[in-house]
Amino acid sequence: MSADRVEVWWLDVDGVGADQWAELTAVLDASEQARAARFHFDRDRQTYIAAHALGRRLLSAWAGGDPASWRFTIGDHGKPEVISPANGPCLRLNLSHTRGLAAAVLTEECDVGVDVEWLGRDPDCLGLGRRFFAAAECAVLEAAPPQRLAHTFLSFWTLKEAYIKAIGKGLAQPLDSFAFTLEPLSIAFTDTLADDPAHWRFHQAQPNDQHLLALALRHPHPDRVQVELRAMDF
Template sequence: MSDACPSPMPLLDLRADLLRGAAPALRPLRPAEARVWWMPVPPPEETGPSDTEGGLPDHPVWSRLEALVSEDELERAWRFRFARDRMTYVAAHALGRLMLSQATGLPTDHWRFTVEAHGKPEVISPDGGPRLRLNLSHTHGMVAAALTKTADIGIDVEHFDRSSDIGLVARRVFAEDECAVIFAGAESGHLPRFLRFWTLKEAYVKAIGKGLAQPLKRISFDLGDRSLPPRMRLDGATDPAPEWQFRQVLPGPGHVLALARETVDPAAPVTLSEVTLGL
């Protein structure tokens, strides 16, 4: 993986808050800040057997996470066939609620969401407060959340265990110059580069709220280097799109994460944190 993907940040330890049933200590979100959290989620066999068929592992942290999410979120989680998918779904939504509560001081059960066109969830912000934009992502072994005020934002995290034919997918959804980068050099580098492009595209289409209704071939990326973050071009344009900013990190040895946010201030900070809840 390229040096353009920095290593994870120091841990944000929320274990004490979670286990005593409290919201995290208030840390207000700065006006132009993008806040990004990610959290590793161990496989089911490492946190004990499920206490009910089709439920979550019988572990005190999972009991608290389950208590943080809404009835609707739990109902959607139980529809997943595999335990690891139920776990990452619940963990992602609990993480998002904790993030909102830390930024505002409001309790985790305060938050409600609407669904816009193409299925994009949106936070119902407090009366008289700024419009909060939360986006979630979950994959095998990792969940992530991103939060801003007002600006559109999208996040995607993927695991390096993809088994599909990346050549077929790349030719269908990636630009020619992206394919040339993906398949250059040794085969061992193909999948990591594929996922770098894939997460950037997914983060962008989640941010604009169109999902796969947005043709992915119309979006192309330069992956960046030590001095430059990833940059996006639309519809074959020569210059990068100035209205969007991107970041990419390795949240763990088996994952890659991408963030897309609408540009509100070129110098606006991105705060990156790995979260631990005691799993």
């Protein structure tokens, strides 16, 4: 295991049996369990529990130990960071959850972010793109055939969210300060964002016909990185 490896796990939340939720909830800590209890809809509670249990199991599969024993701190913009074992590598975990899918990504040392989105949603693609995206991304959306528009929008969206989650800033980072191309997959930064495309690796996946996933990793040698993707089944 090393910083040259990234592991991505996802879980089909609808495939979790009714009798498994208590076991998954039991690995969460008290604050996670309290937050889970506050969700109004079972659907949202279950994706939250699934993502946090998945992240904890991924940490234990990578580094050993009991999934329930992991503790986290929260960064300036709300990014949770796992507290790594003393004298061990710095573990870097990120979670994402959307309707029907939970995902967790883990590496060592490097900034990493993941985003998953449900393709069944019907966003105002052109309106949101014009409001938030970079001009070059908007031009791609405006040229997209109607039947590809939502997929193209959510491809950009997942990549942009994965990037802002990797750098930890969340939506404090203006979404038009960087622009993706989809084919080939690349990023460019405006002058306001002092970042270097050569230090980034991005990866897209479609876990099933209902969901899109994007991964962003900052790494000194992105070409060396091995990305492993696994569909998990609890």
